[in-house]
Amino acid sequence: MATKINGVKGMNDLLPGQAARWQEMEAIAREVFALYGYREVRTPVVEPAQLFARGVGEATDIVKKEMYVFEDKGEDLLALRPEGTAGTVRAFIEHGAFVEGPQKWFYVGPMFRRERPQKGRYRQFHQIGCEAFGIAEPFLDAEQIALLDDFLARLGVRAELKLNSVGDRSCRPAYLQDLRAYLGSHKGELCADCNERMERNPLRVLDCKVESCQPVLAAAPRLLERLCPECAAHFEAVKSGLDALGVRYTVDTRLVRGLDYYVRTAYEFTSDALGSQSAVAGGGRYDGLVETLGGPPTPGIGFALGQERLAMILEKAGRAAPERKPVVFFVSADEAGAREALRRAAELRRAGIACELDPRGGKMKAQFKQAERVGARYALVLGGNEVQTGQAKLKDLATREETPVALADLVARVR
RNA sequence: GUGAGUAUAGCUCAAUCGGUAGAGCACUGGACUGUGGAUCCGGGGGUUAAGGGUUCGAGCCCCUUUACUCACCCCA
Numbered sequence: 001m002a003t004k005i006n007g008v009k010g011m012n013d014l015l016p017g018q019a020a021r022w023q024e025m026e027a028i029a030r031e032v033f034a035l036y037g038y039r040e041v042r043t044p045v046v047e048p049a050q051l052f053a054r055g056v057g058e059a060t061d062i063v064k065k066e067m068y069v070f071e072d073k074g075e076d077l078l079a080l081r082p083e084g085t086a087g088t089v090r091a092f093i094e095h096g097a098f099v100e101g102p103q104k105w106f107y108v109g110p111m112f113r114r115e116r117p118q119k120g121r122y123r124q125f126h127q128i129g130c131e132a133f134g135i136a137e138p139f140l141d142a143e144q145i146a147l148l149d150d151f152l153a154r155l156g157v158r159a160e161l162k163l164n165s166v167g168d169r170s171c172r173p174a175y176l177q178d179l180r181a182y183l184g185s186h187k188g189e190l191c192a193d194c195n196e197r198m199e200r201n202p203l204r205v206l207d208c209k210v211e212s213c214q215p216v217l218a219a220a221p222r223l224l225e226r227l228c229p230e231c232a233a234h235f236e237a238v239k240s241g242l243d244a245l246g247v248r249y250t251v252d253t254r255l256v257r258g259l260d261y262y263v264r265t266a267y268e269f270t271s272d273a274l275g276s277q278s279a280v281a282g283g284g285r286y287d288g289l290v291e292t293l294g295g296p297p298t299p300g301i302g303f304a305l306g307q308e309r310l311a312m313i314l315e316k317a318g319r320a321a322p323e324r325k326p327v328v329f330f331v332s333a334d335e336a337g338a339r340e341a342l343r344r345a346a347e348l349r350r351a352g353i354a355c356e357l358d359p360r361g362g363k364m365k366a367q368f369k370q371a372e373r374v375g376a377r378y379a380l381v382l383g384g385n386e387v388q389t390g391q392a393k394l395k396d397l398a399t400r401e402e403t404p405v406a407l408a409d410l411v412a413r414v415r
Numbered sequence: 416g417u418g419a420g421u422a423u424a425g426c427u428c429a430a431u432c433g434g435u436a437g438a439g440c441a442c443u444g445g446a447c448u449g450u451g452g453a454u455c456c457g458g459g460g461g462u463u464a465a466g467g468g469u470u471c472g473a474g475c476c477c478c479u480u481u482a483c484u485c486a487c488c489c490c491a
Contacts, residue, residue, distance in 0.1 A: 006482085060489095061488080062489085065416080065489095066489085066490090113490080115490080116417090116488095117483090117484090118484075118485060118486065119484080119485065119486090120491080121489090121490070126491085127491060128491095129491090193487085196488095201489095257490095275485080275486090277489095277490070277491075279490075280491075281491070303491095304491055306490090306491030308491080309491060310491090331449090331450075331451095337449095363448085364448095364449060364451090365447080366443095366451095367450090368450060369451055373451095379451080381450065383449065385449090395451090397451075397452090400450090402450090
């Protein structure tokens, strides 16, 4: 045998047994999105690298160290998309969709980040996400969060909703300055990581889990208390919208989003069924992003949900993934029976009834085992006798009972 | 990028003090030649991740490499 070639690190195969779960996930997502008026958009997996530098943020980890970037035959600098929002916004602008008023779009597909893989984090991972453009009002935020909540509920997933506001251009900069100053004056009491984060991403410091940092962090200024009147009103309205929709949440003042473009509403659904990567979905508002990427000033809000993480939760909850099983499995006793099985299987399939047979023929025992393994409901033995008389016995594989059936009536009997 | 752990059959794992590489599951054949799941008996499967070292002798001890896993950073 030639040497074996393995798949790329952090990029996983989804075998047929698992794929059923993913199909279910996506089918329910499509249904729920439709209920809320979101329509599917499909954009390329590859985009100009520039798009993410400008959209996601030059200083973010995603752009700085996690992007797959390559030269396209010495010409353009391209990137495998690390997230879905930038490309969706690019398409929104490029096709002038903004002239038609507000748009609600969703997408499903693979994203790529070159990180060290661990539980719940992979180099190719899959997201279901949505973006709503052109509506700045807070009830949209509430409705979109409710959409995600509905979706998770339909799958029987219990996840905790954490909500926060990260302010906007008029209140966040001043707050960050104050926060930096405060943290700077307590340098000695904070861990090494915090001292690093202080400059790069001071909001992250608030999230530190190190015990010795806690006293300083507890007394740190809170963004929620420093929101400008507009942001504060927006946040209150989002909360009242969620209350009206019956969506339960907890306000988490430490909740931070990693991408530069977020303003105001930020939220996350977390589950303790996951490993250390506890967020199954996260989202927020990005009112300046369309403009940053060359479009007209357009408010926007969206979320992304990690399919691998959701699958992990479903699996842990022991929720069975529905798979379509054959209704009939044809067992052939001889050559004539095998030929008849081929014909009858075609007849059933034309009628929309799933069925299988074992083209290898062979011993009936082996064929029955095969029928059992693929989960067929009935087995039907065909041989010279049945072909001649047109009569056969339909065997219910669960009860092992056989009932006579005329081959001419087969479709009607198993439909 | 940093740290820790693991690596034996397709899968899950054993192998005593360093002394002849095993079991269960799965697959397959038979008991049962036109009727599956149970039971019993049999069969194929291995460079013990790779390379080197110590030793009379290494799956086991030492070194190097690789892969995987988990965690940090960060995120879905």
